[in-house]
Amino acid sequence: MPLNPDCHPLVLFLLLCALFAPAAVTAMTVIHTEKSLYRNIVVYEEDGQRCMSFTQREQSARQSCQFLSDPTQFVFPYTKMMMGALYLNPQPRTLLMIGLGGGVLPTALAQILPQATLDIVELDPAVVKVARRFFSFNPGQRLRIFEEDGRVFAKRARRAGQRYDLILLDAFDHEYIPEHLLTQEFLTEIKELLTPSGVLAANTFSSSHLYAHESTTYEAVFGVFYNLRVELRNRIILIRRDGLPGREALERNAATLEPNLQALGFGKDWLLPLFSTERDWNPKARVLTDQYAPSNLLNNLP
């Protein structure tokens, strides 16, 4: 059952750090903790950054971070790579985001795309609360938030005839994967929710056995896709429903978007070389389906 134990190992850890390492270079300050139905959320500040974490000691468990001096600058490679979706379709008007985190990505997208509307689905109301209070996430008319399960939302939206130009899938943390959001059936539902030239950007963390299964599952639904990786833990999959645009189109869109991305602290010289269609996984890995989805087990196999 997806329940977390009622303790705050991170907080304890941080307190211990504060006690035993008074000479530490930078102080880590916990500014807020929140218990939700699904996890414990910790907001802390360190090294001039404010971060949201889901009770984990490891740095990689940080969900979202902002620079205190300039919150518009992106901290993580993964959020920068997610913006690569705009290279495949630079002017999306209807956007869907599954999984909110600190809300850094939707806030930036809403600024770059003044005409666009964003629907954001987040299962955990406490994450929404924390994003609003500590990460200046500000939903409104153009930025609508829905507190429910991503799969249920997508299924209802599809039946209601809703379509999106860009869907951003960011519902996994590297500790727990909602298994019903990584199956052939779910991705097929997502595909049908895209407009003909619609784009899907998926943030995944697979450095494990799951990497190959995830790859064959996306391939089974969409065919060839762009695979972006920087560190072992960060992987972004980019797909366009009517086929991947080639290098030239990417470069053209990148040039148009360059001022917008520079404002976030990066640009095409960093992002474009990451685009790859190389299949660096075992193509025989079993496709994940609603009937067969042991994603968390596969992710943790030694």
Add this chain to the structure above:
Amino acid sequence: MRRLLVFLLAGWSGFLVMAVELLSGRILAPNFGNSIYVWGGVITVFMLALATGYLLGGRWSLVAPSVPRLAALLLAAAIAITPVLFLAEPLLDWLFDHLRDPRYGSLASATLLFFLPTAIAGMISPYAVRLLVDDSRRSGHYAGLLYFVSTFGSAAGTIMTSFYLVLYFEINQILAGLIGISWLLGLLVLWFGNSRDASKS
């Protein structure tokens, strides 16, 4: 021998109930998600079904209790699970269109798909106690043993399903396996029970 068969059926029914309960969360997830509400709905239905089963099983044990009848309960539970293999998807799609709230959606789905088989499986334990006890002074001892065996079966069903079975098999393959083993055990015990009756007469 007779006691062994009774314990075997009780242990397996414990395994069966928990294996099906774990899978039911997976079966509901594509339509109702994986939120705490869905698990809440599933667990509520399984607990209510078991409660009902205990009541009915105890009651039924008052009239001509026998080992073959106990085996028949397991066979009935296996039959009651079978529709899940074929009806789960259309039924869940239909409920998805008619119930917007995932809480009531999962409650209704779990009730329609799993209440009957779980209630029948729940009848096995109290019925088994009746077959084990021949001396009221030792009734607590046998009830304790039976709880031990059936709850141990539940633990085994939980860990086997969640740690191993889902890694190798599809949900419907696991369900079919559970149904098959239930048939095998039920028929085996029926055959043993009847041959004993025949040798007596």
